[in-house]
Amino acid sequence: MQATEKVKYIIVGQGLVGTWMSYHLESAGISYKVINDPSIQSATSVASGVMNPVTGRRIVQTWMIETILPYAVAQYKAIGAKLNIHIIQCAPIILIHPSEQMQESFEYRMAHENIYLFKQDPSKWSPYFKMPFGTGAINDCYWMDLNMMTTHWKNYLQSNKKLIEAHFDCKELTINDNGVSWNNIAAEKIIFCDGTNSMNHPYFKTLPFAPNKGEALIVKVPGLPTNHIYKNNVSLVPWEGDLFWVGSSYEWSFNDSTPTASFKEKMISSLNQFLELPYEVVDHITGIRPANTQRRPFVGLHPLYPQLAICNGMGTKGCSLAPYFTHQLLEHMELGKPIEPEADLNRLKAILKEVK
Ligand SMILES: Cc1cc2nc3c(=O)[nH]c(=O)nc-3n(C[C@H](O)[C@H](O)[C@H](O)COP(=O)(O)OP(=O)(O)OC[C@H]3O[C@@H](n4cnc5c(N)ncnc54)[C@H](O)[C@@H]3O)c2cc1C
Numbered sequence: 001m002q003a004t005e006k007v008k009y010i011i012v013g014q015g016l017v018g019t020w021m022s023y024h025l026e027s028a029g030i031s032y033k034v035i036n037d038p039s040i041q042s043a044t045s046v047a048s049g050v051m052n053p054v055t056g057r058r059i060v061q062t063w064m065i066e067t068i069l070p071y072a073v074a075q076y077k078a079i080g081a082k083l084n085i086h087i088i089q090c091a092p093i094i095l096i097h098p099s100e101q102m103q104e105s106f107e108y109r110m111a112h113e114n115i116y117l118f119k120q121d122p123s124k125w126s127p128y129f130k131m132p133f134g135t136g137a138i139n140d141c142y143w144m145d146l147n148m149m150t151t152h153w154k155n156y157l158q159s160n161k162k163l164i165e166a167h168f169d170c171k172e173l174t175i176n177d178n179g180v181s182w183n184n185i186a187a188e189k190i191i192f193c194d195g196t197n198s199m200n201h202p203y204f205k206t207l208p209f210a211p212n213k214g215e216a217l218i219v220k221v222p223g224l225p226t227n228h229i230y231k232n233n234v235s236l237v238p239w240e241g242d243l244f245w246v247g248s249s250y251e252w253s254f255n256d257s258t259p260t261a262s263f264k265e266k267m268i269s270s271l272n273q274f275l276e277l278p279y280e281v282v283d284h285i286t287g288i289r290p291a292n293t294q295r296r297p298f299v300g301l302h303p304l305y306p307q308l309a310i311c312n313g314m315g316t317k318g319c320s321l322a323p324y325f326t327h328q329l330l331e332h333m334e335l336g337k338p339i340e341p342e343a344d345l346n347r348l349k350a351i352l353k354e355v356k
Helices: 016-028 065-083 100-111 146-159 195-199 261-274 315-335 345-351
Strands: 005-012 032-036 088-090 093-096 135-138 142-144 163-165 173-176 179-182 185-192 212-220 229-231 235-240 243-247 280-289 298-301 308-312
Touching: 005 016, 016 032, 016 065, 016 146, 016 308, 016 315, 032 185, 065 088, 065 142, 065 146, 065 315, 146 163, 195 308, 212 261, 243 261, 261 280, 280 315, 298 315, 298 345, 308 315
Parallel strands: 005 032, 005 185, 032 163, 093 229, 185 308
Antiparallel strands: 088 142, 093 135, 173 179, 179 185, 212 243, 212 280, 229 235, 235 243, 298 308
16 A cells, blocks of 8 residues: 555554653654554553562662663653653652561661662551561652553644554555555554564564563552552552552463452452551452563564564563663664663574564
8 A cells, every 4th residue: 555644653552662662752853653552451551650679579679770760760750741740759668578588688688788778667657557577668669650641641642643543463564675664654664562462473473572460459448648659468559549559460371361369369368467457449450561581671673674673571660661761772773872782682683583
């Protein structure tokens, strides 16, 4: 089909990554169109929206956090200012240690190479939680209202005629020497920001994706302060009004994305163990994280088809990684700047094959 419209980039997907990719293009004044299928549930819509600088049972710093976190905070504030909404909130994580082992782990980290941890007065939290193993806290944590951000950005794209609500199928994509075309749109490059959908199309399906299912409950907890995040065996994250997001699971092996009774029972049992306040479960949500076996994003151009780019594989850390790596991809495509080697798609060029 003859293309009737020309833009520099087509973006597939408007979850967290597609939102950031299009925001950076918009800020740079570069033309683009976003294709998003609203009937496909995004991981972003069920994510708790937390950026936490430490991770795991040993409470160690996450990868590149000293670079990525300040950049992400500035960018969430900037997109909020552009859309005239408040997206990001600094919200320390209050740790309600679930065991003696976790309490010891916290004390150890407090004494060794600690930047983010600090002590808490347990009496401040005793009206809300049972705390047989004491408390602690993590600084420099942030909570973002991702649904508000993606909805307002979608409205912005729509009112500027930059969003096409449609299902993208690779069979409809034409690749030529000058770029790509899809339906009646021609572009120099197409950027795949379509989460787990990239596992299905021919160009990137050999990447080591390892989708991971996550479930969460939405719970009403009247009286629990909404300016903190709470973490025991489960996390309680402010969601909306007096609602909290409670989760999550990390399942590498699953048959479908439906909610499970076993997860709900597990969450209720945990809440009963550590929460002093009455609560009511109002919803049960699930999503599939676009994770991968290397725990590093896929960012860059296809080595055999430089008209195709990808920014994907954000796993459990999309909130902090997406603003930074979409910007790196933009600077790579526009200015030839290098991509962080651990994230660069080039590391996987041996497994990206020609599509016949
Ligand atoms: C329960 C849960 C909790 C989480 N909590 C956090 C957290 O607190 N902090 C954090 O950093 N990360 C968290 N994550 C991870 C985070 O959600 C992901 O890293 C991130 O949302 C991935 O964004 P994405 O844009 O790559 O994918 P997605 O959000 O899945 O977006 C993909 C988009 O592509 C569109 N699409 C797909 N296929 C097509 C097609 N064929 N045609 C057109 N459009 C298409 C979809 O409609 C969607 O809008 C959580 C994930 C889950 C499941």
